Amino acid sequence: MATRRPSKHHVERIIRHSGPLTPLVVTRTSTARLQISIGDSSWTAEQFIASSQRAMYSCFQCTRVHPDRILYISTGLLFTAESPLPFGGPKTCPGYTQYTGSTTDHLFNYIVSSAYKSYWGYRGRTTLEFALDLHHIGDKEKLDELLLKGMKRCGHVDWNKGIVIPERLMHVPEASNSFAVSQVLFTPTQLATKTKLENNGDRI
Secondary structure, three states: OOOOOOOHHHHHHOOOOOOOOOOEEEEEOOOOOEEEEEOOOOOOHHHHHHHHHHHHHHHHOOOOOOHHHHHHHHHHHHOOOOOOOOOOOOOOOOHHHHOOOOOHHHHHHHHHHHHHHHHHHHOOOEEEEEOHHHHHHOOHHHHHHHHHHHHHHOOOOOOOOOOOOOHHHOOOOOOOOOEEEEEEEEOOOOEEEEEEEEEOOEEO
């Protein structure tokens, strides 16, 4: 499975390990949150990716909004030059510019498979940052801004034209107003979840 060698800009983020690679898979908890589990070492790469995608999409479906809204907001968070590999990189050519798909299925598969390929290929640290909890705080303006950035940066809408958010991607408030941005991190020994909690504007 071919992967692009990381740029010099990100060399310091790659951690080399001599030990065996832990077979990690993203799973869903009973409270609809993402966590890391040790997968079956006999699984193929496609099985790891597909299983992780199912868990993530299942969590997306637990909100009152369309799953594609969560995906595009996540894309707005991930598709920046400042993101870790494989999405970030030099401002003139960050990793996410390699994405050429035209549908949300293509986009979701690209994000998850690219993160896995980076983990498998370099055993470095790759971040998958999803906006499930960010959505729950209900900051519509911030979420809409990330949504539009995500749609434009992945090329699903014209960057230079004004767009109206489609009705199916509109914000729908949730019952909870708690806030967290969860980072799902692939590392050679574990996939840790770092969560920054904020409640009513006060960081904890």
